[in-house]
Amino acid sequence: MSNSQNFLLRNIWYYALPSYQIKPGKMVSRTFLGEPVLLVRSQDGKVSALRDICPHRAVPLSCGRFDGQEVECCYHGWRFDPAGRCTAIPSLVAGQETDLSRFNVKSYEIREAQGNIWIYMADPDNPQPPDSEIEIPVIAGFEERSPQLVEVMRFPCFVDHAVTGLMDPAHSPYVHQVWWWRSAKLNEEARQFDPSPYGFTMRRHQLSPSMGKLYKFVGNGIPETEISFRLPGIRVEQTTSGNQRVCNLTTVTPISDTETEVTFTLYWTHSWLGGFKPLLRSLIRTFLGQDRMVVEKQQIGLKYNPILRLIKDSDIQAQWYYQLKREYSQSMAEGREFQNPVKGQILRWRG
Ligand code: FES
Numbered sequence: 001m002s003n004s005q006n007f008l009l010r011n012i013w014y015y016a017l018p019s020y021q022i023k024p025g026k027m028v029s030r031t032f033l034g035e036p037v038l039l040v041r042s043q044d045g046k047v048s049a050l051r052d053i054c055p056h057r058a059v060p061l062s063c064g065r066f067d068g069q070e071v072e073c074c075y076h077g078w079r080f081d082p083a084g085r086c087t088a089i090p091s092l093v094a095g096q097e098t099d100l101s102r103f104n105v106k107s108y109e110i111r112e113a114q115g116n117i118w119i120y121m122a123d124p125d126n127p128q129p130p131d132s133e134i135e136i137p138v139i140a141g142f143e144e145r146s147p148q149l150v151e152v153m154r155f156p157c158f159v160d161h162a163v164t165g166l167m168d169p170a171h172s173p174y175v176h177q178v179w180w181w182r183s184a185k186l187n188e189e190a191r192q193f194d195p196s197p198y199g200f201t202m203r204r205h206q207l208s209p210s211m212g213k214l215y216k217f218v219g220n221g222i223p224e225t226e227i228s229f230r231l232p233g234i235r236v237e238q239t240t241s242g243n244q245r246v247c248n249l250t251t252v253t254p255i256s257d258t259e260t261e262v263t264f265t266l267y268w269t270h271s272w273l274g275g276f277k278p279l280l281r282s283l284i285r286t287f288l289g290q291d292r293m294v295v296e297k298q299q300i301g302l303k304y305n306p307i308l309r310l311i312k313d314s315d316i317q318a319q320w321y322y323q324l325k326r327e328y329s330q331s332m333a334e335g336r337e338f339q340n341p342v343k344g345q346i347l348r349w350r351g
Pocket residue numbers: 054055056057058059073074075076077078
């Protein structure tokens with residue numbers, strides 16, 4: 001892919017951060033798609049997000065205070081409510097009536113569900129309100145639950161490389177060579193894929209023996225799994241074994257053009273799996289760390305802006321990702337309905 005394709009998708013929901021990272025009455029300063037964002041959670045629990053720059057003299061609002069209701073800038077004490085409305089300018093004296101709404105700060109739409117906070121990143125040049133068609137994903141079967149395990153990792157790359165790494169079936173034997181994952185022996189795989197909303201789904205299938213090894217301990221019965229991907233970089237893997245279920249939500253959020261945050265969350269129904277949390281966490285850290293390590297090496301070559309070759313069938317999912325992304329941004333630009341470019345088919349690879 002040439003650099004002209006390196007754009008960030010707008011008018012779409014991105015994973016922002018896990019719910020537990022903002023306590024009531026607290027604020028957190030972050031960067032998403034190169035924009036400084038201040039997230040606050042009011043005392044009643046509602047999360048809101050503002051541009052983290054004071055409209056007066058540009059001091060980050062996060063340098064000030066949040067009293068659970070309003071943010072106060074540390075420089076001249078201007079105050080803003082969680083919707084971004086300017087509510088007070090202390091230096092004004094009687095008779096200096098001022099329309100405070102001229103000093104409002106930009107706010108962002110936020111959704112919180114299942115222990116996750118999502119942010120809607122509108123396109124400043126063509127802002128579209130979030131429509132019900134592309135809502136945040138729901139992790140079926142865990143409606144009222146938060147993930148039991150969350151691991152966040154920064155990747156030093158543009159978002160596309162993190163996404164294509166996530167859906168690359170051919171790298172596992174080379175990058176993830178650890179006993180619990182799989183051996184370096186290549187297995188031939190064939191999987192049916194279908195288009196699904198804003199992405200595609202690898203149809204439910206029994207886990208291959210090497211993968212099954214990983215899940216064998218989670219229940220009786222042969223584990224079956226379904227993996228779906230959707231824009232902008234959301235992967236949901238549902239594995240069932242007997243009547244037990246494990247779900248993995250992995251999200252990819254651009255922090256800037258050169259940094260991407262990958263968040264790995266796990267939900268499970270097994271009451272006893274909690275005892276293995278420290279072990280699971282270290283396995284997941286190792287696993288994500290291996291992906292990050294190869295991405296770091298990839299940066300060495302990418303500096304020279306080479307043309308990258310995609311191979312069939314193992315790179316078809318990556319190709320679909322680029323097609324989906326292009327179609328989404330074109331449909332936004334043309335103000336028309338999104339048309340999923342993915343056609344159902346069987347993909348075969350050795351991996
Ligand atoms: S810079 Fe924020 S109040 Fe002046």
